[in-house]
Amino acid sequence: MAFSDASLTALRVFREVAERGTLTAAAAALGYTQSAVSRQIASLERAAGTPLLERRHDGVRLTPAGRIVVRRAASVVDQVDATARELAGLPDEHGTVRLGWFASAGAALVPRALATLRRTHPAITVISREGSTPALVRALRAGTVDLAVLASAPPFRPPDTETPALVLRTLTERTLCVAVPTGHPLARGEFIDAADLNGQQWIAGSGEDRVLGVWPGLDERPQIAHTARDWLAKLQLVAAGFGLTTVPPVLTPALPPGVRILPVRGGPVEWRRVLLARLPQAPTDPAARLADALRAAATETGVPV
The missing domain is CATH 3.40.190.10 (Periplasmic binding protein-like II)
Incomplete structure (x- = not known):
């Protein structure tokens, strides 16, 4: 079985597992049984000819091959979804940026940034969601968010050890x-x-x-x-x-x-940092505009760095 035979469903499931961190959480998010998720992952690993996930007691971790697949899977799924929207006559999502943020960032920082962006660049659409910092890091890796506002505590280590390293920008420092x-x-x-x-x-x-x-x-x-x-x-x-x-x-x-x-x-x-994270490739123009708005909002709501 060649990898080109991998199904779109298997790629969607794999991306969800990569983002959620466990088969159980991915199954719940997709409305599948855990055994169905396991079967899709197994079929994808057969097509790849190598393990894509490392099973651990606390969930799963991507293997080097898995990191390659998840990057490609995100691109393939997004392109198929865009094609489906175009065929259905729905608006193209060009100009859309996907943002993830940890809970307390939604109290002031994110709403202020979104309000600013709506005034300055009304054609840009932002789709945002809340999540824990570990979950948002996985979402970045899986390609389901473009930017993530993360929390960091001393000793301020990188949010994960995967490669390539995420690009991090400190938005604010603040005391607890x-x-x-x-x-x-x-x-x-x-x-x-x-x-x-x-x-x-x-x-x-x-x-x-x-x-x-x-x-x-x-x-x-x-x-x-x-x-x-x-x-x-x-x-x-x-x-x-x-x-x-x-x-x-x-x-x-x-x-x-x-x-x-x-x-x-x-x-x-007790210092805490608010970080803006993205993958190393150059951001799209909408993502760059949103990043600017988040930095401006951070200046107004915290201690800018």
Whole structure:
């Protein structure tokens, strides 16, 4: 079986697996059974004559051959989809850019950038979606997003070890803060002493690579009272007095009543970076315009670098 015999369905499935990181997640996204996904991957590997995925306990990782295939698969699938739209008489997506962003970037940075781009370049269409930083990195590799706004914490390592390395631009640097109920004793001052965070209850959010929402410098096992993925849910729990959570200052415009954001002193400063990432090839003009708008918005909403 030659690779030229690989089906379009198998390429779509493979791209989804590469982006989602697990067969289970890809199956759920596509509405397939996991066994159906496995069969499509197996057929593609037979056509390629080599393994395309490395199966691991925490999901899958692309082999060198898999990285080649996923780049080509993204191009093939996009071209077929564009042809189908043209035959159906739908508008051509020339001028479209696909953006991924991590959750808190949607509070101010992304909406401001999109509003600016709509004023300056109204012909450009942006399709955006939220995701965790690891998921967005996989989406870049799979070719399903063109640009990604990522979060980075010390020691600020590259977001993955794949080749070629992603092109990264630091949009902002910012300090991590803590959200507290306005009626909490810690809300009385202009900052929180790090030692006063001991013994507090926390509202955490699970990420793919770490627990979010708990002060990183805490010198005790945290008391996690609630876990929520959604920022609004976490902040509403804070407002109701059920605990504290860490937040970036960029969330200030989205604070519900009853919540105060305060810096922490008395320990190492917890810096965070917001990165703009893309693959090494030259960006399209719409992508470059969106990148400019994101850099301008970052200047207004954070500490530009």
